[in-house]
Amino acid sequence: MRVKVRGVYATAATRLLIDAGHEVVEPSDPIRDRFGASFGEGDPDVRLRSSDDYLGVYAVGEGASGVAESLAVGTDSFVFDAVPVGAVRDATVEETAGSGAFVGFDNGRGFLPYSNTEGRVEEGDEPRVTVVDEKPPWSDGSPVVAEGERVGNGMVTLVRNGSGVRVKGGTEEDATQLSRTVSTLGVEPPSGWGVIYSRDALDAGMDELSAAVEDAVEKTGSEGTEDEAVWLWLGREGRCGYDEARGEETATVPGHHRLKATSNAAAGGVDIAESLVDSPDPSDTFPFGVVARRFGPNEGDQTEILHGKPDGRFPSLGRGEVVKADGDTGEVTVERRITSSGEYDALGVEREDGDIARTRFEEGAWAYPTVYESSDGEAKGTYVNVCTPLELYPDTVVYVDLHIDVVKVDGEVRVVDEDELAEAVGKGRVDEELAEKARDVAGKVAEDL
Incomplete structure (x- = not known):
């Protein structure tokens, strides 16, 4: 390959x-x-x-x-x-928002900005859409789609059954100027396709513009399989x-890629450190304390808990305040105020507005405990999530939940959701080696509780 x-x-x-x-x-x-x-x-x-x-x-x-x-x-x-970008789907508008609409299709969900439609759409509409920008499942966004069947590149987009020529973010005069320029190149878009130019097209050279139009036109006749x-x-x-x-190829400090993902400032610091340190060993321990003290998380910071799932969903458990941070041990304690009622899953106890969830995270740990208390300090129970090794970034805790968990209520300790882990293994979402590690972690947590 x-x-x-x-x-x-x-x-x-x-x-x-x-x-x-x-x-x-x-x-x-x-x-x-x-x-x-x-x-x-x-x-x-x-x-x-x-x-x-x-x-x-x-x-x-x-x-x-x-x-x-x-x-x-x-x-x-x-x-x-x-x-993939370029995929065409028959979609249904599921929900409208201020700047666009969320649409669903057979194997995904996308966001349709109103700027990518001919007009406003409503719930229940069934537009044909093209994916124009892909977003990772752990981000806070959805793949961006545009109305209609579209082909093209970063400079020229052709829309099937569209009409006219326009420049995204430009004027009618800009569109007229580009139409006249392109007509001299001998690469007119085919009949039945509308044309949308990016603003970059206004500053492009003749050869670059010609190549972009030729590329887009060629794609209108492509019937190949989807990437x-x-x-x-x-x-x-x-x-x-x-x-x-x-x-193996170049000087690399411990935690090189972890630091690159921490912040732009941390990423720049990595490059400086690698230019100054002789023969660093990338397998050495990641210096979490040094990084956390400089970039966070520190006491008083707000952090979000990104609760990944093996099926690709990454819901947020909300944000909380860092009430304790120990860079030497890599431990951070986060408190969240509960603002809803009902029942805590698996604990089987009442959830009330005003409860406090106090969670202790440790960099690299395979599990983390959350203690739930009432507004007057009465303990309601402990829930321990088993997960992939925790990463504590300046304003986010990230991991993938491994389904199996451990709970403690009124002195009774139980391992729960083993069936969900087994189901994830059966569907190929979690391999058996990782599942066995999760079971082992849950067993040790139960013993310690």
Whole structure:
């Protein structure tokens, strides 16, 4: 498989792909310098890039899932199916919002901005849409779609059964100017397709504009199969594995990829440190205390709990205040005020407005406890989530929940949701090795409680 790699994971991914028998093509100059003559020829079958938040990797092209599996280092890495950019779907408008609408289709959900429609849409409408921007499942957004069947590139988009020419964010005069320019190039868009130019087209050279229009026109006649696309979520162990792979090729400090995902300032600090430190060992312990004291989380900060699921959902458990932070031990305590009523799952006790949820997180731990108390301080129970190793970023705690949990109410300790873990294994969402680790963690937690 020929793979083109870009982003902060490029060095590590290149090493892992070559070791797995894939060919890396079209390397960047820094990657070529590091690897020498280790590259293949020809167009890539799969294109690989980092997610914008650096928490994972996006792979698109024929064979993307196989490539992602080769890169799924560590027991806490997960591969999630994605709807690729350019995919066309028959959708139903499920909910409208201020700037657009949420639409559902056979294998996903997307956000349709009103700027990507000919007019406002309403609940129950059934537009045909094209995915124009993919978002990872752990982000707070959905894939962005546009109304109609569309083909094109970053500069020129053609819309089937559309009409006229316009420039996104531009004026009628801009559109007229581009139409006249393109008419001199001999690459007119086909009849029956509307044209949308990006603002970049206004400043493009003649050759660049001609190539973009030709590319878009060529795609109108393509009846090829849809690209395969996946997201690879890299957990804490996965990121450590990437550090070691990168360390085979260039100086790499412990926690290199973890720091890249922490903040832009931390990412810049990594580059400086690696230019100053002689022969760092990427397998050394990640210096959480140093990083947390500089970037957070610290006492008084607000942090969000991102509760990932093996099926690709990443719901938020809400935000809370950091009431205690110990960089030396990697422990952070977060308090949340409960604002709803009902019953706490598995605990079987009443949930009341004003209750306090006090959660203790530890960097790298495979589980975390939450103690629930009433507004007057009466203990209601303890719930311990078993999960992939915790990562405590400045304003977010991230992990993937492994279903099985441990609860303690009135002195009685129970392991719960073992059936949900077994079901996830049966569906191929959790492999048996990870499931066995989760069961072992739950057993030890139950003994300690």
